Amino acid sequence: MARPEPAVAAPLLELRQITVAGRDRPRLEALDLRIDCGERVALLGPSGAGKSTLLAVANGSLVADAGQLLWQGLPPARSARQRRRQQARIGTLWQDLRLIEELSVQQNLNAARLAHWGWPRALLNLLLPLETAACAEALLQMELDPALLPQPVTALSGGQRQRLAMARLLRQQPSLLLADEPLASLDPRLASQLLALLLRQAQAPRALVLSLHRPDLLVGFDRVIGLRQGRLLFDCAAAAVDGAWLRRLYGSEAAPL
Amino acid sequence: MRPAPPLLLLLPALVLLPLLIALPGLLHGGGWELIGQFGVAAVTPSLDPIVLQSLLAGLGVTVAMALLGWGLSLLGGLVLGLASSRTVWRTLSGQELPAQLIRRLLAVPRSIHELLWGLLLLQLLGLQPVVAVLAIAIPYAALVARVVSDLLDALPTANLEALRASGAPAPAALLTALGPPLLPGVLSYGGYRLECALRSATLLGVFGLGGLGTELKLTLQSLEFHELWSGLWVLLVVMLLLEAGVGQLRRRWSMPRRLALHQAGVGRRGREMVVALLALLPLLLGLGWILGVDPAALGHWQPLPGLGSGGWQAVLSLPWFQLVGGTLVLTALAAGLAVGLAPLQLLVAAPWPWLRRLVTCGWVLARLWPPPLTLLLLLFVLKPGVITAALALGLHNLGILGRLLRESLEDHNPAAQEALLAAGSGPRLALFYGGLSGVARSYLAYGAYRSDVMLRETVVVGLAGAVGLGSQMLESLSSFAWDQLAALVVVYALLTLAGEELSDRLRRRLLQRA
Numbered sequence: 001m002a003r004p005e006p007a008v009a010a011p012l013l014e015l016r017q018i019t020v021a022g023r024d025r026p027r028l029e030a031l032d033l034r035i036d037c038g039e040r041v042a043l044l045g046p047s048g049a050g051k052s053t054l055l056a057v058a059n060g061s062l063v064a065d066a067g068q069l070l071w072q073g074l075p076p077a078r079s080a081r082q083r084r085r086q087q088a089r090i091g092t093l094w095q096d097l098r099l100i101e102e103l104s105v106q107q108n109l110n111a112a113r114l115a116h117w118g119w120p121r122a123l124l125n126l127l128l129p130l131e132t133a134a135c136a137e138a139l140l141q142m143e144l145d146p147a148l149l150p151q152p153v154t155a156l157s158g159g160q161r162q163r164l165a166m167a168r169l170l171r172q173q174p175s176l177l178l179a180d181e182p183l184a185s186l187d188p189r190l191a192s193q194l195l196a197l198l199l200r201q202a203q204a205p206r207a208l209v210l211s212l213h214r215p216d217l218l219v220g221f222d223r224v225i226g227l228r229q230g231r232l233l234f235d236c237a238a239a240a241v242d243g244a245w246l247r248r249l250y251g252s253e254a255a256p257l
Numbered sequence: 258m259r260p261a262p263p264l265l266l267l268l269p270a271l272v273l274l275p276l277l278i279a280l281p282g283l284l285h286g287g288g289w290e291l292i293g294q295f296g297v298a299a300v301t302p303s304l305d306p307i308v309l310q311s312l313l314a315g316l317g318v319t320v321a322m323a324l325l326g327w328g329l330s331l332l333g334g335l336v337l338g339l340a341s342s343r344t345v346w347r348t349l350s351g352q353e354l355p356a357q358l359i360r361r362l363l364a365v366p367r368s369i370h371e372l373l374w375g376l377l378l379l380q381l382l383g384l385q386p387v388v389a390v391l392a393i394a395i396p397y398a399a400l401v402a403r404v405v406s407d408l409l410d411a412l413p414t415a416n417l418e419a420l421r422a423s424g425a426p427a428p429a430a431l432l433t434a435l436g437p438p439l440l441p442g443v444l445s446y447g448g449y450r451l452e453c454a455l456r457s458a459t460l461l462g463v464f465g466l467g468g469l470g471t472e473l474k475l476t477l478q479s480l481e482f483h484e485l486w487s488g489l490w491v492l493l494v495v496m497l498l499l500e501a502g503v504g505q506l507r508r509r510w511s512m513p514r515r516l517a518l519h520q521a522g523v524g525r526r527g528r529e530m531v532v533a534l535l536a537l538l539p540l541l542l543g544l545g546w547i548l549g550v551d552p553a554a555l556g557h558w559q560p561l562p563g564l565g566s567g568g569w570q571a572v573l574s575l576p577w578f579q580l581v582g583g584t585l586v587l588t589a590l591a592a593g594l595a596v597g598l599a600p601l602q603l604l605v606a607a608p609w610p611w612l613r614r615l616v617t618c619g620w621v622l623a624r625l626w627p628p629p630l631t632l633l634l635l636l637f638v639l640k641p642g643v644i645t646a647a648l649a650l651g652l653h654n655l656g657i658l659g660r661l662l663r664e665s666l667e668d669h670n671p672a673a674q675e676a677l678l679a680a681g682s683g684p685r686l687a688l689f690y691g692g693l694s695g696v697a698r699s700y701l702a703y704g705a706y707r708s709d710v711m712l713r714e715t716v717v718v719g720l721a722g723a724v725g726l727g728s729q730m731l732e733s734l735s736s737f738a739w740d741q742l743a744a745l746v747v748v749y750a751l752l753t754l755a756g757e758e759l760s761d762r763l764r765r766r767l768l769q770r771a
Binding site: 059060061080084085086087088089090091092094096098099100101102103104107111112114115117119122123126127172174 | 677
């Protein structure tokens with residue numbers, strides 16, 4: 001494996017002057033951002049501010065029109081194989097969860113290992129329960145009953161599906177966790193429960209970037225980034241965010257605090 | 258330990274193993290040079306105006322036969338479909354029994370392939386355009402009737418009952434409550450049948466009923482590959498235009514795709530649909546006139562040539578077990594090849610867009626070719642037999658199934674696949690887990706239906722010799738052994754009816770769990 005080892009001090013994610021063109025105005029404009037190990041970052045902003053675009057650039061599913069993207073100090077590799085290894089270290093929790101509806105809970109959890117598995121294990125996973133201990137462990141961390149493993153995903157409740165998607169994220173063993181408004185469609189009690197679970201997982205050497213539109217959930221984050229019209233409005237410690245900032249962020253809308 | 262859907266999808270491809278093992282033994286040295294010439298001719302088709310003129314004339318005949326046969330089958334299928342609908346009978350007369358009876362009766366014309374109808378009618382009526390038209394119209398009408406009555410009986414009847422309760426007369430209530438929701442389904446299926454009709458008309462031509470198919474067969478037999486390819490390219494253009502046109506209408510009227518599991522409501526622009534249907538009538542009449550279809554000729558039956566000696570004793574002495582067995586093996590091999598190879602090809606091509614495009618082009622060519630022509634081509638290098646026949650039949654259906662798989666993947670939400678890619682899986686595994694999972698059941702359900710079609714189609718590759726009922730039928734037909742032929746048709750019909758029942762059950766089971 002002739003892969004250069006990243007320097008220890010390199011940030012998990014670094015965006016330099018990232019610009020993504022849009023129809024009327026850029027979706028992201030000359031954005032600089034640096035995420036280090038152990039940081040838990042909340043991404044705030046009104047709808048259309050570019051939060052999803054930022055996360056898509058960060059996980060490599062969207063290529064920026066200009067600027068530089070660095071994962072652990074290295075740009076996305078040219079070789080498909082090495083690039084996949086890089087992407088395997090970035091886990092994304094999608095707003096629509098993106099579970100594979102036709103498969104069982106265990107098969108879905110193991111789908112997160114496909115970056116490391118070859119075809120034999122990928123095929124076997126569709127026939128036999130593989131790596132049951134690791135899958136059960138991932139479920140337990142998200143406070144789900146391991147008895148759910150053989151269940152089809154379609155049999156789960158909404159809250160269980162959300163937890164399963166988070167367990168799958170853990171099963172991927174990423175160092176950078178990205179989450180795109182994972183709490184948007186949940187009731188307040190469930191939202192704060194799941195957020196607590198997610199924050200607990202995001203300890204050094206991991207880091208978490210989570211976009212949300214509810215400033216009342218900022219407790220537990222180290223850092224808050226405000227995004228408005230594709231630009232960075234503020235980037236400060238979570239404790240420093242106050243009503244004035246939020247009013248600027250959400251424009252005329254009164255920010256609920 | 259039940260295999261999950263994407264794995265299920267790969268199971269039919271296991272049939273490739275015995276095929277690959279048996280293939281080297283089937284090769285004979287003879288025709289590689291011919292295959293080479295054939296390949297070169299693809300890029301150097303003949304542009305001789307005389308050739309082109311006769312090809313275009315042949316194409317005109319084929320298209321006219323297809324359109325007429327299709328139009329008749331749509332008309333007949335609608336009438337027969339209404340007549341075999343339980344809902345209609347219950348509303349009009351209060352009992353369902355006649356619907357059941359008509360439905361059973363219609364299974365007979367449906368079970369006999371259009372080629373057999375064509376060859377039988379040819380004996381009765383002599384060579385004239387109406388033979389091909391009827392050969393297409395009869396089995397297609399029975400197929401359309403089944404789909405229409407299935408669609409009708411699956412519609413919720415609450416509206417109908419509400420109208421009846423408020424005093425509407427039965428026919429008006431039926432038309433109002435069931436007409437609009439029925440129309441998009443019927444038109445969508447009708448569009449698909451038109452594509453089939455064009456393929457069938459070409460196929461009938463290969464067996465001598467005139468049109469482009471006849472030209473293709475003659476040029477292939479006289480090894481005029483350049484002229485053959487001129488014909489194929491012409492056919493390709495027409496087929497692609499037709500597929501694109503039908504797809505366009507389907508989108509415009511928001512009709513369900515063939516693989517759609519749920520009815521998509523009443524569609525849009527209902528009035529436009531009705532007008533388009535009505536506009537078909539003068540078009541079809543005009544075509545019939547140009548083609549010289551003479552309804553009066555239907556009255557002039559030719560006396561059948563006298564029976565050969567032998568009688569029923571000869572019928573009983575046919576090797577029935579081998580005939581039926583050969584037919585079943587042929588169907589299984591062809592079905593496994595067609596259903597299994599398409600997802601495998603997509604998986605192999607997943608990382609490279611250019612290869613995916615190449616595979617898609619291959620599918621277009623495969624469904625364009627009538628299977629007997631593929632067979633003749635294969636016989637240049639392979640010995641005749643069940644595997645060669647299965648290759649010809651399987652490749653043709655691969656083209657049809659492949660297109661269907663691609664379409665349904667395009668309709669499927671790509672989110673899961675993109676999520677896997679973003680988490681670092683390779684493009685193949687991402688397609689396998691994220692894409693194919695979602696379409697596996699409906700694709701396999703369609704594959705079950707298509708296997709039933711392939712069982713019916715085994716007769717068209719009967720040319721390969723000694724491959725089941727199809728070959729024996731063609732032989733009996735050419736030796737005017739009517740008693741043998743009758744027995745063969747009955748056995749064949751029974752077999753296809755059993756196959757239809759089996760594939761229906763399989764399909765329902767697959768879709769239930771979806």
